Amino acid sequence: MEVNEKLYRPITEVNYLRAENADRYRAIMRFFYHEHERIRYWLYKEDVYEEMKEQRRFADYTMEQCQNDLQALNEWGNLTAHQDTSKASTIQEFKNKRYRYQLSEYSVAIERMTIELEQMEIEGASLQPTLLERIRQQLEKFEQQLTASPQDAHGWWQLLSDDFLRLNKDYQDYIRTLNSARAEELMKSREFLVFKDQLIMYLRSFVRRLQEQGLIIEGLLKNIEEPVREALFDKIVRYELSIPRLGETLRYEQVQEAYEGKWKSLYDWFVGENGENEVDRLYGITNDIIRRITRYALQIGEFHHQGSNRREEYRHIADMFGKCKDLQQAHCFSAQVFGCESILHLQSDVARESDSIYQGVYEEKGEVSILEPRARVARKKSIRKRAQDHSLEQQILQMEIFAKQEEQQRQVEALIQNGKIVFSRLPELDEDLRKVLLGWISRAMGNSDHRSRNDQGKTYQVRKEKEGECSVVFSDGTLVMPCLEIVFEEEGVE
Known part of the structure; x- marks a missing residue:
C-alpha cells in the first residue's frame, strides 16, 4: 500500500x-x-x-x-x-x-x-451470465491487442476490467442478499413457495453457464505467456500516462501496479492457486443456497399439511378397508397404505405360547392392558393413607448406632498404650478404625500446634515418633505413612 x-x-x-x-x-x-x-x-x-x-x-x-x-x-x-x-x-x-x-x-x-x-435496494443485484461471455470474448482478442494501436489496446483493457468488476460486485451483492436475515425469514414463509421454482431455475441456469464459460476462460488465461502479457501491459500503461491531466501526475510504477493487481485478481478468480478459485467457491455457495431453498420449501409444505383436517381421507381409507373380501386382502391393503416404515408397533411382556418366529401376531392370544390417562385434566385419583408410626424402628436403629459407637470406643481405648497411640506398633485394624484415626490426624494437623479434641472431649497432640515411614495393616489394605503417634494429654495439664 x-x-x-x-x-x-x-x-x-x-x-x-x-x-x-x-x-x-x-x-x-x-x-x-x-x-x-x-x-x-x-x-x-x-x-x-x-x-x-x-x-x-x-x-x-x-x-x-x-x-x-x-x-x-x-x-x-x-x-x-x-x-x-x-x-x-x-x-x-x-x-x-x-x-x-x-x-x-x-x-x-x-x-x-x-x-x-440509495439505489442499492431499488436496483438490486443479479447474476448475469452475459458478463462471463463478454469476458471470454475479450480474452479471445488478447493476441490481437499486441498489434493493435495503444488506444485500442487501452480500450480493450478497460472493457475487460469493467466487466470483471461488475461480475465480482454483482455476484457478491446477490449472494449477500440471499444470505441475509430478511431472505431467511422470507424463505420460511408460505409466500416463498410462489417463486421458489423460478429462483432455483435462475440459480441453476447461472451455475450451468458458469461451468461452461469458467472452464474456457481458465484455459485462455493459462495459455497467456508472461512475457507477452508484460509487453501488452507496458503499451497500455504508457498510453495511460500519455493522456493529459490537469493537476495530476501519474507514475509508471503506480499505474503498472494497479493494472497488475487487477490482472492477478482476474487470474485468481478463474484459475486460482492450488486448485482453489472463486468459480468453484461460487459454485459451492450457489448449490448450498439451492439446497437450503429446497429444504425450506419442503418444511413449509410439511407444516402446511400437518395442520390440515384429514377426516375425509381417513373415512375414505376406512371405506376401502370395509370393502376388503377377507383378512388377507386387508393385510395387503394395509401394507400399501401404511407401509413398513410408519407402522405402529405395540410391545407386551406377556408370555407367548409358542417361540416360533413364523407365527403371526393375529395367531397370538389377546392381552388386556390398562392405560392411564396422560392428559392434565384426567388425572388418576390419589388414595389417601393414614400415616404410619415408625417410632419403634427408629428406637431400634438408634440403639444399634449407640452400640456400634461404644464398641468402636472400646477398640480405640485398647490401642492406647501409656497414654498414646503409636502407628508403627498397631495391629491389623478394620476400615472403621482407620477412618477414626486418620480423622484425628487430619483435624490436629490443621492447627499450628498439632493439637485437637476427639469426640469424647479428650485433648491430644500428633507428634512424629521417629524419622522414616511405617506400614499399618488394615482389613482392606496396607497404608504406608510417616511414623506418627497420637499423645493424649491429661485433664488440667497443658
Whole structure:
C-alpha cells in the first residue's frame, strides 16, 4: 500500500452528510448535482432559495438560512464561491458581493456515491451470465491487442476490467442478499413457495453457464505467456500516462501496479492457486443456497399439511378397508397404505405360547392392558393413607448406632498404650478404625500446634515418633505413612 499525505488528510467534504442540518444540506447538494449533470455549473443563492421553497419540507425556509447554509458548504469545501461583478452597476452592489456557487470535484463524487447507496435496494443485484461471455470474448482478442494501436489496446483493457468488476460486485451483492436475515425469514414463509421454482431455475441456469464459460476462460488465461502479457501491459500503461491531466501526475510504477493487481485478481478468480478459485467457491455457495431453498420449501409444505383436517381421507381409507373380501386382502391393503416404515408397533411382556418366529401376531392370544390417562385434566385419583408410626424402628436403629459407637470406643481405648497411640506398633485394624484415626490426624494437623479434641472431649497432640515411614495393616489394605503417634494429654495439664 502506497501511503501519501492525502491518506491522512481529513475529508471535510462529507461533513454535510452528518451535520445538525443534514436534511437542508443534502437537499441543496442534490440540487447542485442535478444542475451539474445538466451542465449548469454556476448557481446563485436565489436559485437555491427558490428550489428549497418549492419543497414541502422546507416551506418556512428563509433567505438568511439559505445564505448560512451556502456559507457552511463553502467552508467545508463542497461549494466553490466566486464573486460575480459583471452586473454590478454601483459601488454598493459591488460591496454586497453577489456570489455564484459551483460544486467541487469531491462533492460530485460524494453525491454519486450517495445516489448509488440509495439505489442499492431499488436496483438490486443479479447474476448475469452475459458478463462471463463478454469476458471470454475479450480474452479471445488478447493476441490481437499486441498489434493493435495503444488506444485500442487501452480500450480493450478497460472493457475487460469493467466487466470483471461488475461480475465480482454483482455476484457478491446477490449472494449477500440471499444470505441475509430478511431472505431467511422470507424463505420460511408460505409466500416463498410462489417463486421458489423460478429462483432455483435462475440459480441453476447461472451455475450451468458458469461451468461452461469458467472452464474456457481458465484455459485462455493459462495459455497467456508472461512475457507477452508484460509487453501488452507496458503499451497500455504508457498510453495511460500519455493522456493529459490537469493537476495530476501519474507514475509508471503506480499505474503498472494497479493494472497488475487487477490482472492477478482476474487470474485468481478463474484459475486460482492450488486448485482453489472463486468459480468453484461460487459454485459451492450457489448449490448450498439451492439446497437450503429446497429444504425450506419442503418444511413449509410439511407444516402446511400437518395442520390440515384429514377426516375425509381417513373415512375414505376406512371405506376401502370395509370393502376388503377377507383378512388377507386387508393385510395387503394395509401394507400399501401404511407401509413398513410408519407402522405402529405395540410391545407386551406377556408370555407367548409358542417361540416360533413364523407365527403371526393375529395367531397370538389377546392381552388386556390398562392405560392411564396422560392428559392434565384426567388425572388418576390419589388414595389417601393414614400415616404410619415408625417410632419403634427408629428406637431400634438408634440403639444399634449407640452400640456400634461404644464398641468402636472400646477398640480405640485398647490401642492406647501409656497414654498414646503409636502407628508403627498397631495391629491389623478394620476400615472403621482407620477412618477414626486418620480423622484425628487430619483435624490436629490443621492447627499450628498439632493439637485437637476427639469426640469424647479428650485433648491430644500428633507428634512424629521417629524419622522414616511405617506400614499399618488394615482389613482392606496396607497404608504406608510417616511414623506418627497420637499423645493424649491429661485433664488440667497443658
